[in-house]
Amino acid sequence: xxxxxxxxxxxxGGEAKDVLVLGGTIAEIGAALxxxxxxxxxxxxxxxxxxxxxxxxxxxxxxxxxxxxxxxTGAAAAAVGGFTAVLAMANTSPVTDTxxxxxxxxxxxxxxxxADVQPIGAVTKGLEGAELAELALMHRSRAVVRVxxxxxxxxxxxxxxxxxxxxxxxxxxxxxxxxxxxxLAGSSACCHEGELSxxxxxxxxxxxxxxxxxxxxxxxxRHTGSRVHVAHVSTAEGVEVLRWAKAQGIDLTxxxxxxxxxxxxxxxxxxxxxxxxxxPLRPTxxxxxLRAALVDGxxxxxxxxxxxxxRHDKEHAFVDAAFGMLGLETAFAVVHDTLVRGGQLDLAGxxxxxxxxxxxxxxxxxxxxxxxxxxxxNLVLVDTESTQTVDASASKSLSRNNxxxxxxxxxxxxxxxxxGRVTARQGVxx
Amino acid sequence: MTITMPRHLLSMADLDAExxxxxxxxxTQMHDVQKREVKKIPTLRGRTIINLFFEDSTRTRxxxxxxxxxMSADTINITGKGSSASKGESLxxxxxxxxxxxxxxxxxxHGASGAAHQVASWVQAHVINAxxxxxEHPTQALLDAYTMERRLGSLEGxxxxxxxxxxxxxxxxxxxxxxxxxxxxxxxVAPPTLMPSGIGTWAQREGFALSHDLDEVLQAQGPGRxxxxxxxxxxxxxxxxxxxxxxxxxxxxxxxxxxxxxxxxTDANPHLVICHPGPMNRGLEISADAxxxxxxxxxxxxxxxxxxRMSVLYHLLAGADDxxxxxxxNEGSAA
Numbered sequence: 001x002x003x004x005x006x007x008x009x010x011x012x013g014g015e016a017k018d019v020l021v022l023g024g025t026i027a028e029i030g031a032a033l034x035x036x037x038x039x040x041x042x043x044x045x046x047x048x049x050x051x052x053x054x055x056x057x058x059x060x061x062x063x064x065x066x067x068x069x070x071x072x073t074g075a076a077a078a079a080v081g082g083f084t085a086v087l088a089m090a091n092t093s094p095v096t097d098t099x100x101x102x103x104x105x106x107x108x109x110x111x112x113x114x115a116d117v118q119p120i121g122a123v124t125k126g127l128e129g130a131e132l133a134e135l136a137l138m139h140r141s142r143a144v145v146r147v148x149x150x151x152x153x154x155x156x157x158x159x160x161x162x163x164x165x166x167x168x169x170x171x172x173x174x175x176x177x178x179x180x181x182x183x184l185a186g187s188s189a190c191c192h193e194g195e196l197s198x199x200x201x202x203x204x205x206x207x208x209x210x211x212x213x214x215x216x217x218x219x220x221x222r223h224t225g226s227r228v229h230v231a232h233v234s235t236a237e238g239v240e241v242l243r244w245a246k247a248q249g250i251d252l253t254x255x256x257x258x259x260x261x262x263x264x265x266x267x268x269x270x271x272x273x274x275x276x277x278x279x280p281l282r283p284t285x286x287x288x289x290l291r292a293a294l295v296d297g298x299x300x301x302x303x304x305x306x307x308x309x310x311r312h313d314k315e316h317a318f319v320d321a322a323f324g325m326l327g328l329e330t331a332f333a334v335v336h337d338t339l340v341r342g343g344q345l346d347l348a349g350x351x352x353x354x355x356x357x358x359x360x361x362x363x364x365x366x367x368x369x370x371x372x373x374x375x376x377x378n379l380v381l382v383d384t385e386s387t388q389t390v391d392a393s394a395s396k397s398l399s400r401n402n403x404x405x406x407x408x409x410x411x412x413x414x415x416x417x418x419x420g421r422v423t424a425r426q427g428v429x430x
Numbered sequence: 431m432t433i434t435m436p437r438h439l440l441s442m443a444d445l446d447a448e449x450x451x452x453x454x455x456x457x458t459q460m461h462d463v464q465k466r467e468v469k470k471i472p473t474l475r476g477r478t479i480i481n482l483f484f485e486d487s488t489r490t491r492x493x494x495x496x497x498x499x500x501m502s503a504d505t506i507n508i509t510g511k512g513s514s515a516s517k518g519e520s521l522x523x524x525x526x527x528x529x530x531x532x533x534x535x536x537x538x539x540h541g542a543s544g545a546a547h548q549v550a551s552w553v554q555a556h557v558i559n560a561x562x563x564x565x566e567h568p569t570q571a572l573l574d575a576y577t578m579e580r581r582l583g584s585l586e587g588x589x590x591x592x593x594x595x596x597x598x599x600x601x602x603x604x605x606x607x608x609x610x611x612x613x614x615x616x617x618x619v620a621p622p623t624l625m626p627s628g629i630g631t632w633a634q635r636e637g638f639a640l641s642h643d644l645d646e647v648l649q650a651q652g653p654g655r656x657x658x659x660x661x662x663x664x665x666x667x668x669x670x671x672x673x674x675x676x677x678x679x680x681x682x683x684x685x686x687x688x689x690x691x692x693x694x695x696t697d698a699n700p701h702l703v704i705c706h707p708g709p710m711n712r713g714l715e716i717s718a719d720a721x722x723x724x725x726x727x728x729x730x731x732x733x734x735x736x737x738x739r740m741s742v743l744y745h746l747l748a749g750a751d752d753x754x755x756x757x758x759x760n761e762g763s764a765a
Contacts, residue, residue, distance in 0.1 A: 186672075195628025195635075201543035201565030201603060204627060271544030315522035317542030319563070 002377070002420030005035040008045035009381060011371050013347030019049065021377040024419035029373060042422070044381050047414050050351040052084025052378035053332065054358040054367045056176070056255050057151070057231060057303035059324065060086075060117070062108065063101075064093025069308035069398050071105065074328070075114040076396040077306070079424035081328040082413035083115055084378035085359070085367045086306075090122040091152045097122035097133035099141035106143040114423045118364060121145040123155050123164050123175055130157070132164060139171045146363040149176035151231060152278070152323075154213055156182055161217065165226035174253075174361065176229040177217055179238065180279060184209035190319050192265045192280045200269065202318065205280060211237035218245035218252055229361055230254040232305050234279035236289035243298045253361050255303035256290050258327055258334040263287075263403060273314045273321030274403050277307070294353060295344045301358040304331045308399030325403045330390055332382060334404070336411025340384070347384070366419075377420040386412040396429065435745045438550045438557040442568045442607035450608055453741045454576050460740040463500055464733065474503035477534040477747055481507045482525070483560070484540045489708060489732060490560050490569075494537045497739035503534075503747075521545065522552050529553035535747055538562075543600075556746045564598045570707055571604035573738040575612055577731045578659050581703050586613035589655050591647050593619040593685055594663025594715050597626050597674075601663060601707045610636060615655070619644050621684065623674045624665075644685050648695055656698060661705045662687050665715045678714050689719040696725065703727050 002024040010016050011029075018033040019026060035041050060074035071088070078086045088105055090096035096105060102119040109117025121138040125131045127150045138145035148168060155161045155177060164175050185193070186203040193204025214230055218241065221228040233239060233254050245252045259277065264284050267275040275281060293299040307324025314321050335354065339345040345353070359368025369375040387410045392402035416424045423430060435452075436444040445453070463469055479498045483491050491507060498505035508528070528536065535556040538546050543563030550557040561567040575585065582588055590609055596602050596618055609616050616638040618625070625640070626632070633640050641647045648657055665681060675681045682688065687704065695702055704716075704726045712718050721728060 193627045195631045198597075198626030198628045198632060199603070201563050201600060201626075206627070271547045273548075312520045312523070315520040317521050317540060317545040317548065317563075319542045320521070 003036070003039045004377070004417065004420055004422070005033060005039050005041045006044050006049065006381070007041060008043065009047055009049035011049050012351055013048040013384070016045070019371070021417070021420040024377055024421070026371070026373050026375050026377050029371070042381070042415060044415070046385070047381040047383055048347055049371060050347065050380050050382060051355040051368050051371065052380050052416060052418065053082045053354045054362065054364060055083050055086040055304050055306070055328065055331070056147070056301055056358045056362060057305045058086040058088055058328065059091065059305070059307045060088045061308055062092065065310070067398065068310045068313070071108040071117055072112045073396060073398045074306070074308070075109060075112040075117060076429045077328040078115040079416045079418070079429050080396050080413065080427050081330070082332045082380040082382065082416050083328060084380070084416065084418045085116040085118060085364055086328070087118050087120050087147060087362055089151045090120050090149060091127055095122050095126050096120065097125050099134065099137040099143070102138045102143035102145050103141050113418070113421070114429060115418060116364070116367070118362065119143050119145055120176065121148045123148045123150045124160060127153050129153060129155060129160060132160070132167060135164070135168055135173065136171065139173060146173050147176050147229070148173055149178070149231065151176065151178045154178050154180045154182060158216060158220070162220050162224060165220055165224040165228065169224065169226040172363070174227045174229050176231045177213065178231050179210050179213040179217065179233070180205060181209045181213050184212070188319050190276055190280070191268050192282045194265070194283060196265055196269065200271070202268070207235040207237040207282075207286070210235050210279060211241050214238050214241045214245070218250050221252055222248070222250045227251040227253070232257050232260065232279055232303065233290065233293075233299055234260045234282050234286065236286045239289045239293040239298060242293070246298060253300045254298070255301045255358070256294055256299045257303060257305045258331045259325060259403060260290055261287065261294065261302070262334055262338050267403070271318045273316065273318055274325065274401050276318060276321050276323055277305075277325050278323040291339060291344065295339065295349070300353070301361060302331065302335055302354050303358065304328050308397050309401045311400060314401050325401050326395065326397055326399060329395055329397070330404045330409070332413050333388065333409035333411050336382070336384065337409040341410055377417055379417040380413060381415040383412045383414045384410070386410070388412050394427065437746070439568050439742055439746060440546045440550055440557065440559045441566050442571050442604045444568070447611045450572070450575065450611060453572055453738065453745055454579065456744060457572075457576050457734070457737040457741040460744070461734070461737040463740070464737060469500050470502060471500065472502045473744055473748055474498065474501040477503040478532070479503045479505045479535045479537060479743065480528055480533045481505060482528065482536050482538045483507065483509045484545075485561070487539050487561070489735070490539065493732070493735040494560060494739050497736050497743055500736070501740055501743060503743070521548065525549045525553055529555050535743065558742060558746065561600055563600065565600050566604045567600040568604045569735070569739055569742055570601050571608040572742065573731055573735045574605055574661065574705055574707070575608055576734045576738050577705065577727050578703060580730070580734070581727060582658055582701065585609065587615070588658040589615045589617070590659045590661060591617045591619055591657045592661045592663065593644060593687070595624045595665045596620045596629070596663070597624050598666070599663050605661065606636060606638060610638065615639070617641055617647050619647055619685065621675055645691070648691065658699070658701065659703045659705060660687065662716045663707065664709065664711060667711070667714070682714055686714060687716045687720040689717045692717065692720045692723060705731060707731070
């Protein structure tokens, strides 16, 4: 079952080749390869072949809120979206702050067979920001947790952040930080702070709440010799600090979401909680700065921050509604349409930002590998010409908080392959 | 002449200058009902209005209730503290339940900005925003305009200064729209910490002025003409704990309408009027002398509130076939 012959695929959008996969590994790349007996052929003429996408930032809601998403439905959405690996954030109920919790998520992910689900461990017990969670035990578990995050909350206490960074250095761990100083905004902040929030009467987060934490953490990374990953950068100010830190040689990586690369704060004028997300949608100038930073490498990776929510958690007044929006199924289309079609990034660049770099940041050895003989066959075929309109009701996710509904994008995921097995074909999981 | 009224009144932006004018003109007729012995006209007979108040309110809720009752509508009050989120029911479920009973209008007060906008997208009934968080309070702006016009005449070219906690005020956001549409010049005055974020570009865009110095605004001559109306906004003492200003005393010295400021103003401009949306913090943003001065319109505002809300209900709920003549000529048909 893990053997395949892919014919006529343009490798990273370049030359068309045949790719033979045997035993879940790329066995041969060449022209007009013959399929051994009983090996399924995937005709990929006109399609481009990329390493399977890797998402550094996914919320799967299991355990705790299986009405919004399960690991199985999230993995299905991932497969349909071209992902072969996703990192599951720790803010479930209970929180992923023990080895046992991490292993359970790993196992539930394996059972789906649709994507590798790698748990992220909490930095602090219960995401409370006070005491370190059992970081090393999570790392020593079968889940081999390397990325730790209190996402949804900033590790705000500088002392706690410093100790976490020092501690994970022992085993090459990384802290993925939700960079947002809670003291610089009210507790009910729910959008970008600026003229629009002033007019709408909504409490906002100023850009400076993000940039000051990035600056602090950059200095802590330098001081501790440890690595910080900046989750979902959303502001031009944040990008400016990242650029400075990287120029100093500080070990810092960063991700940006598809929604921060395309959607702007104006959508909040409708008070539709579909567009309520944390960090919030920002003005156009920020979107432009984020695109430029992703293109020039200041931002290393795209990560979805896929955040499913039951309808009844979104259908409240704007300040009371849950934060977050879906992203797994649309990420490739959004990034392709926004950056590749416009010529700012080529397909190899997209593969780097959506597969190679995130796999490297997360330490996932089987993903984001070059399309070469001997590499694990975690792959995705994409159609760069196909234009599709997003239909929220067609989603594999259990939730419908889809900000992309009704929008059309050029560039679509065609077939996703996990260790030589097709997991999804044109929106249908296998 | 037929004026097209919006289906809902969610923001002052829903009304153009002509729409505002129409509502204020009708309010004048409604005001006469208030002076009658029998305060009842049949205009909204058979209509049901729900006053849905998720946040405490005495004056606005009773003002809407009286307005509905005098127009013979069936009015029902539903009050519920706290957000529906805390009760486990979504806001959408709450309002759709009420809507399903077949009500004609939902008059809604909610602690969250935008709540009325969201509700309007979920229900069949007409929605009237009676205050949403720190966003808008359109009927307050209408009654403010009505009250000021009664004393000052047309607001075209008049100078209105709005002073106080602008950040947390829904009154100022609605007034900025309506006063500009009625042609008034507006200056907003507050310490920087009590001004909404981005107000600098907002002011440029909408053509109003900003100041952090109340005395400078009150003394202004020449192009910054003397102030004709002072609108003092409530300052909540709990804002001090948020670090918005250090002490009540310091606030009053900088931005309060003190007895001293009142006397200086009265000397300079005998026509000056003073408004306050209430409830007043006497001694903080407004001195007792100012609140009770001859220039104070505070009680006129309350009285006008009923007439303006009758007018709004009439224009939103009564069809073109419900002649307004019933208002002007009705004497004996009240049951």
